[in-house]
Amino acid sequence: MALQDVKSWPCESPIRKAYSRVNSNATLQFVADLTDLTTPRLFEVGFYDGSAKARITYNPDKSSRPSAAPGVSITGDTDGNVVVTLANVQENNAGIYIMTSTGFATKCSCLYILGTPRKPTVTVNKTPSVGESVTLTCSSTSTTTPSNHSLSLTYSWRVNNTYNPDGMKYSYTPNKDKLTVNNILKEDANKQFTCTATEVVTxxxxxxxxxxxSFDVYYGPDNVAFSPSDTSYEKDENESLNQVTCTASCHPICSFTWTKTDTGKIVSNSALLNLERLQRSDAGTYRCTVTRTGGSSQSKDLTVNVICKYIFNFLSEK
Incomplete structure (x- = not known):
């Protein structure tokens, strides 16, 4: 039985809480009401299912006589502070314990048996591009029982072989469930992230x-270049321009477009520029534009000059 299940019980506030690991001794605390103590007064401590665990009788001089079931001990001081110790507790010992005495308010204490948080999972809020920030979240849940304990979890990160790295590169939420990696670089894609969760309680x-x-990193287009590397060509009319390939460093793969700048006409939707049998109208600047989906664009220009040859025939008269 969990704490919320005793709301209808006449438990005096506050309801105390105790936490223990399995196979350890658990300590429950109560306060016995010793007001107007003129005759012996019996206090009984039992589990929520009604099974008796221990009892203590206070005499008018506030001396006490304890008795308890096997594996249970009970002590009380003259101020009425009663301590019940359960030996070698197991998960089925978790729940509400009550101390009663005829004519007096019921005192309650809840025993929580600590469990190991579940194996965490790591998620990322987006696939970042170079220069951006990205946030990783470590998520786990408690297995402590009863489950209404309100205990929190705190987290620890390991990046490659460094625990909770700091500096301008990394920032955390107060409980470290979120790790923000700032100013993303290409090489951040090679980093390995893991985390653990710890329940915040003794x-x-x-x-x-x-x-x-690990997360992916988008980048580019960077280093736009031509192969061959020339950026200016001079060709005779009717010659062909050998194939020029536009290259760039991109992730994911970029798209390429060649346009003639004076007309805006697209002459190629690939990285390749082929100009055959050049005419005077083909002279001008050709621009390779490299675009990454969802990212930026970069361009580089190539100039083509076409030399026209004129042939004159002179007829001589006799």
Whole structure:
């Protein structure tokens, strides 16, 4: 039975909480009401299912006589502070314990048995581009029972072989469930991230380590260039321009478009520029535009000059 299940019970506030690991001794605390103590007064401590665990009788001089079931001990001081110790607790010992005395308010204490947080998972809020920031989230849940304990989890990260790296590159939320990596670089795609979760309570367990997580990094277009590397050509009319390939560093793959700048006409929707049997109208500037989907564009210009040859025939008269 969990804490919320005793709302209808006449438990006096506050309801105390105790936390223990399995196979450890658990300590429950109560306060016995010793007002107007003129005759012996019996206090009984039992589990919510009604099974008796221990009892203590206070005499008028506030001395006490304890008795308890096997595996349970009970003590009380003259101020009425009663301590019940359960030996070698197991998960089925979790729940509400009550201390009653005829004519007096019922006192309640909830025993929580600590569990290991579940293996965390790591997620990322987006696929970042170079220069952006990205946030990773480590997520786990408690297995402590009853589940209404309101305990929180705190997290720890490992980036490659460094635990919780700091500096301008990394920032965290207060409980470290979120890790923000700032000013993303290409090489951040090679980093390996893992995390663990720890329950924030004395004796709280730490989870197993999450699976390794890496994120992709988008970049480019960078280093737009031509192959061959020339940026200006001079050709005779009717000659052909040898194939020029536009290249760039991109991830994911970029698209390429060649346009003639004076007309805006697209002459190629690939990285290749082929100009055959050049005419005077083909002279001008050709621009390769490299575009990454969802990213930026970069361009580079290539100039083609066409030399026209004129042949004159002179007829001589006799």
């Amino acid at each position: 004796g709280g367990y730490t989870s197993s380590r999450s699976d390794t997580f």
